[in-house]
Amino acid sequence: MKKILVMHGPNLNLLGTREPGIYGTLTLAEINRRLRALARKEGLVLRVLQSNSEGELIDFLHEQRRWADGVVINPAAYTHYSYALRDAIAAVGLPTVEVHLSDIREREPFRRVSVIKDVCVKQISGKGWESYADGIRTLMALA
Numbered sequence: 812m813k814k815i816l817v818m819h820g821p822n823l824n825l826l827g828t829r830e831p832g833i834y835g836t837l838t839l840a841e842i843n844r845r846l847r848a849l850a851r852k853e854g855l856v857l858r859v860l861q862s863n864s865e866g867e868l869i870d871f872l873h874e875q876r877r878w879a880d881g882v883v884i885n886p887a888a889y890t891h892y893s894y895a896l897r898d899a900i901a902a903v904g905l906p907t908v909e910v911h912l913s914d915i916r917e918r919e920p921f922r923r924v925s926v927i928k929d930v931c932v933k934q935i936s937g938k939g940w941e942s943y944a945d946g947i948r949t950l951m952a953l954a
């Protein structure tokens with residue numbers, strides 16, 4: 812497990828100023844910086860994408876499927892209704908961890924539903940940026 816895709820879904824580009832009471836004050840750039848530092852320490856290589864477009868996230872998974880050994884994805888709102896993203900994760904067959912900054916189990920009823928969860932090896936929720944770090948460690952432990 813050397814090569815990992817880190818994928819951030821819609822509206823996560825606004826982290827830092829987006830509903831800081833829920834998502835915290837770290838920017839996406841800072842989260843990515845911390846994840847790259849973790850990766851360096853562990854001898855991993857990351858490819859990182861943020862997109863507000865479902866199709867772009869799916870295309871990235873398709874394009875990177877032969878390069879990557881695993882995926883950490885925060886599908887953001889697509890978590891709750893994107894069968895297309897779910898199918899893409901199942902189709903590429905890479906071990907994938909679903910992560911969320913906030914605890915989706917403790918929020919509005921629509922957020923408690925994940926259509927992605929069943930095609931992932933694990934769902935990690937509510938630990939802020941550490942959800943991503945735990946996602947990377949989960950993939951490392953699979954190897």
Ligand code: DQA
Nearest residue numbers: 885886887888911912913922
């Ligand atoms: C989120 C939770 C989702 O419900 C929401 O739509 C997001 C972010 C999280 O990281 O807590 O955009 O995935």
